[in-house]
Amino acid sequence: MSEVADLLPALVALRQDIHAHPELAFTEHRTAALVAAALKELGLEVHEGIGGTGVVGVLRHGAGRCIGLRADMDALPMQEQSGLAHASRTGGIHHGCGHDGHTTMLLGAARHLARTRRFAGTVVFIFQPAEEGKGGARVMIEDGLFERFPCDAVYALHNWPDLPLGEAQTRPGAIMAAADRFDITVRGRGGHAAQPQQTPDAILAASELVCQLNTIVARQIDPGESAVLSVTRIEGGHSHNVLPAEVGITGTVRSFDADTQDRIEAALRARAAGVALSSGTEIEVTYTRYYPATINSRAEAELALAAAQSIGLRASEAARPAFTSEDFAFMLKEVPGAYLWLGQGAAAAAVSDADAVAAWASRPLHHPCYDFNDKALPLGIRWFTAVVERELGGLGG
Ligand SMILES: [Zn+2]
Ligand SMILES: [Zn+2]
Structure with missing residues (x-):
């Protein structure tokens, strides 16, 4: 993790700040402004207002293919009851699905890729609004996302409390319903x-x-x-x-x-x-x-797993898809790609430990006490980086 360790203190603070200021579908104005400012600071080409509050950052490094990486920014209309210091300051709105973590991980990947540049080609960082039932990905596509930023493949991840921290899964074919x-x-x-x-x-x-x-x-x-x-x-x-x-x-x-x-x-x-x-x-x-169902293409699902293994994650093919659904499905209908479940729960060995269970394993997505596990931040950043380096023929992940 040493490669990205220096980035983490600021990113943990940013993640908790986004958590404290959650915003609902298509009203992610504060979050989108934070994202755009962070991308501009890196010198990326930044496009705002795509599909409402969507933001796209483009990092070019030589000639080559183009890879899209996507994060979602919206929170849920529910009351947070975690009692954490960084709990939601807005009544009735809660980052209960960890999109604060996804946004922060993709910003971290942008920071890391912008300084390492071990690839040849273009990376498109896609920050989408309204994943929770409102189809923000579809709206960005209708607003010309892939015409303006043609991608050869797209990747996304979701934090997965059912999997221990340090594990990851995906599968070719259907992954979400x-x-x-x-x-x-x-x-x-x-x-x-x-x-x-x-x-x-x-x-x-x-x-x-x-x-x-x-x-x-x-x-x-x-x-x-x-x-x-x-x-x-x-x-x-x-x-x-x-x-x-x-x-x-x-x-x-x-x-x-x-x-x-x-x-x-x-x-x-x-x-x-x-x-x-x-x-x-x-x-x-x-x-x-x-x-629609979220359908991974085979080559990209295999690359997603290989990238996860290359950074030391225990990555395996998921035995079956989940019955929850995912807006990223719309992007996978347009472009080949894959969606990864990134473990963030208590380690399997610690499940009998009451503290570990209370920490994350007992807080599923959309639970009033759910919180994104900041220990997953470096894993997501390094996975996105490894995907790009494998896709764009760099020095390997
Ligand atoms: Zn959700
Ligand atoms: Zn979610």
Whole structure:
């Protein structure tokens, strides 16, 4: 770690400062300004306002290919309860996914690559807004990201509390799921609870539909495929003696291939139509596919693992993808690349130790007490650096 040790005190302070000042999707003005200032200080060419608050820094060193490295900058709409000195100073907003760490690691990599320059070609540092459900990567692409900065490959990482610090994983093919959302409205007419014969019962119809939705993955998807459907909201009624006119149902679907995704949507619509017919209700379905699956290309996934091993990480191929989803998926649809899980949890040997568990292993992403582990900073910086040096034919990572 000695190569980047001198950078760490300032970077830890920066990471904790970003953590204390979290910003939501597309409002990352303070964070984007910090990023742009840091990149300018390094003498990089800096482009601001791409896809809203997105920032791009370009580091050129001789002729060669172009590699994109991406970090996300946004925080979550949730209350932090960590009690840390650098805890969020903004009520209801928390860096609960570690994007403060990702932003800092990519800035650290820019600093390190700008001074070592053991590569020939161009590195594009992409700082994107709005990863958490708002599609900031898609918006940057629509704003011309890859036309203005054509990349031969793109790489990103996510801190991974489920893996111990010092480990890393990725895999060729699917690494994160496609995420869909459904919103269903069941309409009866509403009426007196003592006269159910006078109105279709929207609550009963919604209840039947929820049960039927839970059979889709079990009965209509190939058991060899992976998918999940969860109903997460059901809302209707306000009194003990009134049958409500309307009940709302919301939920999410996660899958890894387009065929499975199509089958689930079709089955969901068929069940809604069937329950509407049998219950006499009207059922309206809105089905939104908001993130595609994150699909690593093989050569880049292998390079990502080799780069991780070259800096001393225990890196291995992940046995299976995660069911959470990731905005980087949009970039991987445009350009070959890979997405790495960088361990930041307690070491496996220390999991029985109560302090170690309390430190990180028990704080998953999106937990109110989650905090990025600053010990992962040098690992991420060196991984990004090793990726560039391998991609752009330098002296090796
Ligand atoms: Zn997240
Ligand atoms: Zn995240």
